[in-house]
Amino acid sequence: MKVQRLEVLPSLQNMFQLLSHCWSRLQAIQEPIRKVTLLVMGLDNTGKTSLITEIQRVLSCEVLPTTKPNQTELRVDQFEVSLVDLSRGQRSWGTWRNHYGDAHGIIFVLDSSNVLRMEEAKRTLGHLLAHPRISGKPLLLLANKQDKVDALLPCELIECLSLEKLVNENKSLCRIEPSSATKSLHKSQSRTILQGLRWLLHTIAINYSVLSARVQQDSLDQKAPREQEAPRRATRAHSQTRGERFAL
Template sequence: MFNLMSNCCTWVSKIQEPIRKVTILVVGLDKAGKTASIRGMLRGNSTIILTFSHVFLRVDNYLVTLLDVGGSAESRGAWRELYGEAHGIIFVVDSSDRQRIKEVKEVLDDLLNQPRVAGKPVLVLANKQDKINALLGSDLIEILSLEKLVNQSRSLCHIEPCSALMDLRRWTDRKTLRGLRWLLRVVCLDYPELCTRVAQDSKRPLEPREREKNGKTEKVRSIFKCFVLLTTLNFKIFSLKSQKKG
């Protein structure tokens, strides 16, 4: 009887908690498995628009928008335009691709040193753990100097070993979703401050030192404005549907 009452109280408290809207930016090198990781969280459902992918999902009391951006060298300039919109970051690593691990370290170092990322929580998905030659999470922490980087950026960080393809095949113990839940819990701890940062950064243009050297930011910005308008419209529709179901 006590356990039943306890479970009922927990259920009621979760219902009474406010619904929080959270935007997560999903980045990483090309072919690291970013889109597959998102599909693993959703059991295969995603919506893709041009080079940007936006996915809406409900996780507990969070309405989450996942932004999946291309990971090629040419596409990474677009990341800077999106840093300010995100409450947290998911960085996907192909832990079986040892030849590109140095490039991963350089890209992650640049990411965590960005003013609009510093202080925000970062989830590192060590993907493709089903491969024989995959680096373990502990190996990646050392190789990527992860502890040093997160201390410099003052960002809470968690590394989650996973296999996005395996998550697509099973209905339980999806490690990609487990990593996302960790990120959402950490965002919740600092939610008002993160929302204030997002609101300020979305209105403030990038400073010269934040801009990509290739000069493509204006084109990226116009694409992103269209993307944000469409995302906001879809998000409102999704929220209305969720309220009706509730």
């Protein structure tokens, strides 16, 4: 009897494992592909573009073709992700603001070694999170340049930026991950970047239908003033021409 039970149990176990494996594969196939737009922001020179390149390198087989400049399309798990690289070099809040409505979430990149600009980063992050088209959307902070000797640790950055207060005020879910966008570094550095990215995507997924409806509405609202501006600009141009004609 005992021998028989010993033979039956492993085969039952195998069958159970096989069934649960099939079930999770089936679930993954059935899950819809979700389109997600993430804005990659931060002060200039913090490593935004380098981090996007690093993500592309690590997920090389998952990069999708794109025609838009400053935009990278990736397939991560069941998500089609657009990473929009918003360079602070453009030095224009207007340019940034034109993208807020499209975002499901934010990746904010910090240069952890630049203590002198931490106050500026705090102010920028504060303005960003308080914006009506951003407030409440999930935020991933990448504490970049951790390879530098003078880099602040994530726990020190939380203090410096008064992060807890900031995210609570704006009801944004937040996670901070250490990162380094230097290719020569150990694999564990890219692991934390991908870990953070996956957290952000799964946080978005939990609330996907609500967030998507908001993105749809915000994107429309964002375009509306520009469309209203167009006839006004045309009238201005027209009256200017008339003015010029009168002056002649």
